[in-house]
Amino acid sequence: MVALLTSLRSTFYGLLASTGLYALFIGLLTIPVLQDQVIYLNRVTLTWFQDVNIPEQWGFLRNQVSPFFLKTPDGESLHAWHILPLGLYQQHQTALTDEPHGLASDIKERISFKLLRDDPSSLLVLYFHGAAGTLGSGWRPPSYRAMSAGAPYRIHTLAIDYRGFGASSGSPSEEGLLTDAITLAEWAMKEAGIPPSRIVIFAQSLGTAVSLSLIHHMATRPEPVLFSGVVLVAPFADVESLTATYRIAGTIPLLDPVARFPRLLCWLNTFIKTKWPSKSKLADFIRRCEDMDQGFSGYDITMIHAEDDYNIPWSHSEQLFWHAVNASMPRGITFEDLEEEKIASRVNNNAGGWAVERRTSRGVIREEIMKYGLHDRIMSYPVVSLAVMRAFHTLR
Numbered sequence: 001m002v003a004l005l006t007s008l009r010s011t012f013y014g015l016l017a018s019t020g021l022y023a024l025f026i027g028l029l030t031i032p033v034l035q036d037q038v039i040y041l042n043r044v045t046l047t048w049f050q051d052v053n054i055p056e057q058w059g060f061l062r063n064q065v066s067p068f069f070l071k072t073p074d075g076e077s078l079h080a081w082h083i084l085p086l087g088l089y090q091q092h093q094t095a096l097t098d099e100p101h102g103l104a105s106d107i108k109e110r111i112s113f114k115l116l117r118d119d120p121s122s123l124l125v126l127y128f129h130g131a132a133g134t135l136g137s138g139w140r141p142p143s144y145r146a147m148s149a150g151a152p153y154r155i156h157t158l159a160i161d162y163r164g165f166g167a168s169s170g171s172p173s174e175e176g177l178l179t180d181a182i183t184l185a186e187w188a189m190k191e192a193g194i195p196p197s198r199i200v201i202f203a204q205s206l207g208t209a210v211s212l213s214l215i216h217h218m219a220t221r222p223e224p225v226l227f228s229g230v231v232l233v234a235p236f237a238d239v240e241s242l243t244a245t246y247r248i249a250g251t252i253p254l255l256d257p258v259a260r261f262p263r264l265l266c267w268l269n270t271f272i273k274t275k276w277p278s279k280s281k282l283a284d285f286i287r288r289c290e291d292m293d294q295g296f297s298g299y300d301i302t303m304i305h306a307e308d309d310y311n312i313p314w315s316h317s318e319q320l321f322w323h324a325v326n327a328s329m330p331r332g333i334t335f336e337d338l339e340e341e342k343i344a345s346r347v348n349n350n351a352g353g354w355a356v357e358r359r360t361s362r363g364v365i366r367e368e369i370m371k372y373g374l375h376d377r378i379m380s381y382p383v384v385s386l387a388v389m390r391a392f393h394t395l396r
């Protein structure tokens, strides 16, 4: 009896202590600096003790990747990789292997840069990675190879570590990451001389929020810029809806206990200063494109998500797709009506998942749901290579 009471009592104190710790943890999350640590995870580099100026460590051929730095208008320096497609590499292999190795002090002197700039048919992917890690982490290197798989003589890739990540300076913020993305896009258009019609934006996870901010920003300029296409892998609707569903490392549902109480979650969300309002940026982008005159090439958006993504559930892609389609229709459409239309019109690939496509006279929005692919490795899959090829209109 006494033993039972003692164990009941310790269970009770245990519960009290863990609830207290959790409340403390949630309390700490309302502090902006700590929030940013959880959202960006930029100090978790995953490439500890590795020099990110030696890309050969991640399986690239000698000088297939040229590391260099870009300057932002607000004084940060961004670490960037220029990745050559394999076919082009083979054509210039001897000259490339004879070049100096490692960080390029002047990228414009490198053969890779000249190959990109001087070929009027070269194509360029601007690559925006997800939270945590660096240019060399996890499934990113294999996914750079997937970018050019469909056109190995033409598709170059430029990837950056955002401010606060890897060897880049500064610390991350919503505004700062947008500045970084604009810096890369401006550099590609002005310094490398690639027009937006030969540029595709690729992004995964956190990067999808950065790229939606970027394309929205470019389309709302006095002289709007539209890229050839945008491929978003494992996107999320916004930070507010992410807090309810995000799982750290795909396993720890951070706010699940709070999410059971919608009003508590709502209240907690008022403390979250980082918003990344992707669904409204995407909707506004589509509305603006629909209103542009016919002189513009039109928009091309593809969202790809795996059903077994345990970090960000694919319901986020459903939300984004709905907001995008709704914005493309003068009178809009309800989520339920769109779901019915999707079931009637989708292409079923069985174990490969399914896909839907919506077209207007101004553009196209696609949603591709894969059965398998998790959160990261999907970036290296053929479905992504194919989506990138399709997003380059000149490859059709």
Ligand SMILES: *[C@@H]1O[C@H](CO)[C@@H](O)[C@H](O)[C@H]1NC(C)=O
Binding pocket: 283, 323, 326, 327, 329, 330, 331, 332, 333
């Ligand atoms: C859907 O589109 C309609 C018409 O443009 C708009 O009034 C409505 O706010 C949109 N719904 C959402 C959820 O954005």
